[in-house]
Amino acid sequence: GPHPATKKFRMPGYCVEYAASNRSTCKGCKTKIDKGELRLGTITPGPGDYDMTAWRHLMCQKHPKGMQDPNELSGLGALRPEDQKKVEEWLVSGGGGKKRSSDDLDSLANMDTKKMKVKEMDAKIKESGIQTGKSKKEKQEALDEVAERAAVEAKYSKLSVPQLKELLALNKQLKGGIKQELVDRCVDGKMYGALPRCPECGGGLLRVVYTQKYGHGGQGTFSCPGFFDDDVFKRCPHTSNTADRLPWHES
Numbered sequence: 001g002p003h004p005a006t007k008k009f010r011m012p013g014y015c016v017e018y019a020a021s022n023r024s025t026c027k028g029c030k031t032k033i034d035k036g037e038l039r040l041g042t043i044t045p046g047p048g049d050y051d052m053t054a055w056r057h058l059m060c061q062k063h064p065k066g067m068q069d070p071n072e073l074s075g076l077g078a079l080r081p082e083d084q085k086k087v088e089e090w091l092v093s094g095g096g097g098k099k100r101s102s103d104d105l106d107s108l109a110n111m112d113t114k115k116m117k118v119k120e121m122d123a124k125i126k127e128s129g130i131q132t133g134k135s136k137k138e139k140q141e142a143l144d145e146v147a148e149r150a151a152v153e154a155k156y157s158k159l160s161v162p163q164l165k166e167l168l169a170l171n172k173q174l175k176g177g178i179k180q181e182l183v184d185r186c187v188d189g190k191m192y193g194a195l196p197r198c199p200e201c202g203g204g205l206l207r208v209v210y211t212q213k214y215g216h217g218g219q220g221t222f223s224c225p226g227f228f229d230d231d232v233f234k235r236c237p238h239t240s241n242t243a244d245r246l247p248w249h250e251s
């Protein structure tokens, strides 16, 4: 093959479509993308001759750098007119995936669901895009989780990247990614416990996919990414629907 240095660099391409199955996971919020849901793909050249596509919900995708014209998104013309409009609005508004402002987080964190009327709760539930049961108690519990998560996110957002990495290292979690990814990983660990090593091979750190953002209690579909053993990559087929999350340490 060509020498890596001479390999042509290509700009990533973008496409948009309705998810053909429910097997893709959003790289932004790490939850499943439902079949038929609008998803945006970032296409980059893979290690071989094929391309790799990273999928995100539209609202989890940042504005692609340098994109002015929605027609640079392949597949746009095939969407229903109302969805084409949604994509155009997303582009004009500067894209989703922005970190929530600290004011937004503080106002969520300070919600007092015991003092809220059902109507107010319904508005917050709609705003947060969560699903809840019909009873007042179920709505209250769901919003309490939103408030708790917002408080934790507000706290960790104030840390620097080195501080976040130190916290992740302390809990033996992955340390790669941009700041928002580090914050999200710390929030997940604080809320539900650190991810454990694979019970089957003992080498890989389990990864998890939740079916929804709230109400999962830290359980979802766990899988093992495998691990390197003396420079040799060991695959591992382990998957499970539960895992023992480990205590999260702050210091």
Ligand SMILES: [Zn+2]
Binding pocket: 026, 027, 028, 029, 030, 031, 056, 057, 059, 060
């Ligand atoms: Zn998402």
Ligand SMILES: [Zn+2]
Binding pocket: 198, 199, 200, 201, 202, 203, 204, 224, 225, 226, 236, 237, 238
């Ligand atoms: Zn494993």
